[in-house]
Amino acid sequence: MIETDSSKFIQLEDFFDAPKNDLIIEIGFGNGSTLIESASNNPEKNFIGIEVYDSGFGQCLNDIEKQKINNIRLIYDDAVDVLQNTIKKKTLSEVNIYFPDPWPKKRHHKRRLINNNFLVLLSQTMKDKGIINISTDWEDYADQIETVFFNNKRFYAIDSDPRTQKTKFENRGLSLGHKIFNYSYQLN
Numbered sequence: 001m002i003e004t005d006s007s008k009f010i011q012l013e014d015f016f017d018a019p020k021n022d023l024i025i026e027i028g029f030g031n032g033s034t035l036i037e038s039a040s041n042n043p044e045k046n047f048i049g050i051e052v053y054d055s056g057f058g059q060c061l062n063d064i065e066k067q068k069i070n071n072i073r074l075i076y077d078d079a080v081d082v083l084q085n086t087i088k089k090k091t092l093s094e095v096n097i098y099f100p101d102p103w104p105k106k107r108h109h110k111r112r113l114i115n116n117n118f119l120v121l122l123s124q125t126m127k128d129k130g131i132i133n134i135s136t137d138w139e140d141y142a143d144q145i146e147t148v149f150f151n152n153k154r155f156y157a158i159d160s161d162p163r164t165q166k167t168k169f170e171n172r173g174l175s176l177g178h179k180i181f182n183y184s185y186q187l188n
Contacts, residue, residue: 015073021046022093027079028100030168032060037165039072047072050079087125095122095132099169102138114145116152123154123187130187135180137173142181155185
């Protein structure tokens with residue numbers, strides 16, 4: 001686990017055996033199933049999972065240890081704070097956000113992670129041509145995601161690579177009959 005200190009940026013390369021590898025972050029990794037699958041399938045890349053909820057954090061740590069995966073590190077903190085205060089500019093190759101909290105009540109939509117301020121922050125921390133992947137099962141959130149990216153102009157839409165591992169929230173959405181919306185965008 002990486003300890004964060006909001007007063008300084010972290011030298012991420014100090015935390016990995018292969019510091020020059022591409023760095024991929026998954027925000028809100030839940031129980032870590034997609035993070036672990038990605039890291040297992042891509043040993044030539046480094047992964048950081050950022051999570052603010054206890055529920056899956058311990059499970060993910062146990063699974064990492066059990067499977068002896070050495071290219072994942074975890075951060076227990078708010079993703080916006082980490083990106084603003086911990087991650088150096090032009091560091092990230094890819095950012096994955098699978099089923100972020102939809103804040104379904106209209107009065108709570110302002111709490112949604114995907115907004116213009118967040119895209120500005122991502123554009124600063126991502127390398128040129130970096131990719132962001134987002135999935136949601138909430139149609140109005142999907143509409144918001146499309147609008148925010150369309151208006152941003154720093155990113156352009158690209159084809160999404162299929163994921164084989166479904167998240168807990170994806171399975172719940174499918175069981176409720178929700179459509180899954182997958183987006184991928186690349187930084188100009």
